[in-house]
Amino acid sequence: MMVAESLASNNKVLKIRNLSTHYFSRRGVLKAVDRVSMDLRKQEFIGIVGESGCGKSTLAFSIMRLIQPPGKIVEGEILFNGKDLLKLKDEEMRRVRGKEIGMVFQDPMTSLDPLEKIGDQIVETIQMHEDVDKKEALEKAMKLLESVGLPGDRVNYYPHQLSGGQRQRVMIALAIALNPTLLIADEPTTALDVIVQEKIMEILEKMKREGRSIILITHDFSLAAEKSDRILIMYAGWIVEMGDSMKLVAEPLHPYTKGLIESVPDIWLARKIKTMPGFPPDLINPPPGCKFHPRCPKAKEICKREEPPLIEVNGRLVKCWLYE
Amino acid sequence: MSEILRVENLKKYFPVQKSFIEVFFSKELEFIRAVDDVSFSVEEGEILSLVGESGCGKTTVGRMLVGLEEPTSGKIIFKNKDLTSLEGEERRAMHRHLQIIFQDPYASLNPKMKIGDHLIDPLLIHGLASNSEAKEIAMEMLERVGLVPADQFFNRLPYQLSGGQRQRVAIARAMVLKPEFVVADEPVSMIDVSLRAAILNLLLSFKDEYRLSMLFITHDLSVARLVGDRIAVMYLGKIVEIGDVDEVVQEPKHPYTAALLSAVPSFEKKDLRIDIKGDVANPRNPPPGCRYHPRCPFAKKECKEVEPELTGDRHRVACHFPLEIKID
Structure with missing residues (x-):
């Protein structure tokens, strides 16, 4: 993508080019991620926003190369600090995971081992990648817990003894245990209350200040708008709009972005919400042309026939025929 | 405006399950005080948003209102009658006017029951219509909630519907009895973001059309502000603040x-x-x-x-x- 190239500056941590991840089901091929290109700069906090099924989690799992059959990455490049993750051997990729890219999942209860103490789980992760003895690793685990706002003695707790928010803090501690430069958080606060969410977000922002790049995947547009430097809007496997958070919210270009903003209740914008017509498409049989056209109030003839290009408008990228 | 519902000193204590040994050594029963002395009222045609974090007791309040949970003590006065003192036929008759919409549309519909029957059954149970009348009313209601063509949705099973469509069924089922009061318990928290507005606007349209009163339970203050006339904030089983939405928020x-x-x-x-x-x-x-x-x-x-x-x-x-x- 020429345009994406021209927009990004030099200090890029992550460069994704033309990435497609498909799921091969009995009903047909589901294009969960469909030729996506994006960049992430050093110390940048990026928010990927979309509804369930838009491909945002699949994109994250593709970066980590954690896609399981019947899913498969079918094309594209994921350049991370210069190396193409898709060309690495499994063994090399395992070293990247955790050590260079950390990931926080939505449900901390299913990602933590219920039978093992918190401390042991962190120690195990550290010892897997670093040559340190148990005592040293345990000390590091305590420091990690403290860095996410938990008392160090929580190393002796089992996951069930912690609340949801505390467990998610443990997950972040695990994800940063090996000091990765990139942290991917997939809906880290979806199951949590707002106050706990705010505390988790504060930790992510601290991670950014310490020099890491952050990818926050969320369905909560206002959360992404508030916390991230840049926003990517995904719809039906495509990135339909991408740009500076403040500008994107102030002046959305893609009709989907605009519709989404107008349909979300907002505590401080005392306004009526507008219903967005229709529903997200079946990705095995997506509509021809622009996948959003059946729901689009501005759809033209060409939208029904041809896929829109990704166009640069005022420093923003938008995949829509309106701007051609 | 006149008051339709008044809750007085409502309490719900759940006994804590103890192991045999614990029971043996201590006689005292312990309780979770899920709802601990809550009082409020709702006017006709008014929506009261009840907000709070998970575990604050807001859902338990809603469940007590519709009779799914027996209060430990306190009164629920609905249309000048104390629901907690009613029994049998009288109680059932009152509950026709008091319906609930649950959070999870995947769990609240019967997977083996046709969509249409979800709407017909309540009409028959309350003796409000004959079989053929009930079908007609059900079809009208399906159309009203946007499940068109209604005759197609009528014969479908829940698994053939999306989450948003299922929640429309749940709303239709509650509204088919023309209730005067509805408890909506997090009705959009499991719905896709772009479909939430449609569900919320649908609920609000019933408020205008039927002068419906509602207790709208949510953890999301943005939604609470949008739909509510007044708002009540719960913390650890108690209401800590209640008032007109704009005043409480600003x-x-x-x-x-x-x-x-x-x-x-x-x-x-x-x-x-x-x-x-x-x-x-x-x-x-x-x-x-x-x-x-x-x-x-x-x-x-x-x-x-x-x-x-x-x-x-x-x-x-x-x-x-x-x-x-x-x-x-």
Whole structure:
């Protein structure tokens, strides 16, 4: 993508080019991620926003190369600090995971081992990648817990003894245990209350200040708008709009972005919400042309026939025929 | 406006399951005080938003209103009758006017029952229509909630519907009895973002058309503000603040309300930072005095000793030292 190239500056941590991840089901091929290109700069906090099924989690799992059959990455490049993750051997990729890219999942209860103490789980992760003895690793685990706002003695707790928010803090501690430069958080606060969410977000922002790049995947547009430097809007496997958070919210270009903003209740914008017509498409049989056209109030003839290009408008990228 | 529902000193204590050995050594039963002395009223045609974090007791309040949970004590006065003292036929007749919409549309519909029958059954149970009339009413209601063509949806099974469509069925099922009061328990929290507005607007349309009253339970303050005329904030089984939506949101008096407000994400972030400490206390053992005091950045000696009453006129707050702030 020429345009994406021209927009990004030099200090890029992550460069994704033309990435497609498909799921091969009995009903047909589901294009969960469909030729996506994006960049992430050093110390940048990026928010990927979309509804369930838009491909945002699949994109994250593709970066980590954690896609399981019947899913498969079918094309594209994921350049991370210069190396193409898709060309690495499994063994090399395992070293990247955790050590260079950390990931926080939505449900901390299913990602933590219920039978093992918190401390042991962190120690195990550290010892897997670093040559340190148990005592040293345990000390590091305590420091990690403290860095996410938990008392160090929580190393002796089992996951069930912690609340949801505390467990998610443990997950972040695990994800940063090996000091990765990139942290991917997939809906880290979806199951949590707002106050706990705010505390988790504060930790992510601290991670950014310490020099890491952050990818926050969320369905909560206002959360992404508030916390991230840049926003990517995904719809039906495509990135339909991408740009500076403040500008994107102030002046959305893609009709989907605009519709989404107008349909979300907002505590401080005392306004009526507008219903967005229709529903997200079946990705095995997506509509021809622009996948959003059946729901689009501005759809033209060409939208029904041809896929829109990704166009640069005022420093923003938008995949829509309106701007051609 | 006249009052349709009044809740007085409502309490629900759940006994804590104990092991045999614990029972053997201590005679005292322990309780989770899920709802602990809650009072409020709802006017005809009014929506009261009930907000709070998970575990604060808001869902239990809703379940007691529709009779899915027996109160430990207190009164639920609906249309001048105390529901807690009614039994049998009389109680069933009253509950026709008091319906509920649940959070999870995947769990609240019968997977083996056709969509149409979900609407026909309540009509038949309450003897409001004959078989053929019931079908007609059901079809009209399916259309009303946007499930068109209704005759196609009528014969489908829940698994053939999306989450948003299922929630429309749940709304239709509640509305088919023309209730005067509906408890909506987090009706959009499991719905896709772009479809939420449609469901919320649908619910609001019934309010206008039927002069429907509603208790709208949600953890999302943005939604609470949008749909509610008034708002009640719960913390650890108690209402800590209640009043007109705009007043509570723009001039919160309770530090907990203010802390919630400062944590809500928004497209237009306000410069409001009211902190909150630690985690929610165990409802088995709520802190003495004000239950919020261990987390409150403004707590003083009095807060640790004396439990504050809910005081005030229309905008009421349970706090010894209410805030005086205004958010524009």
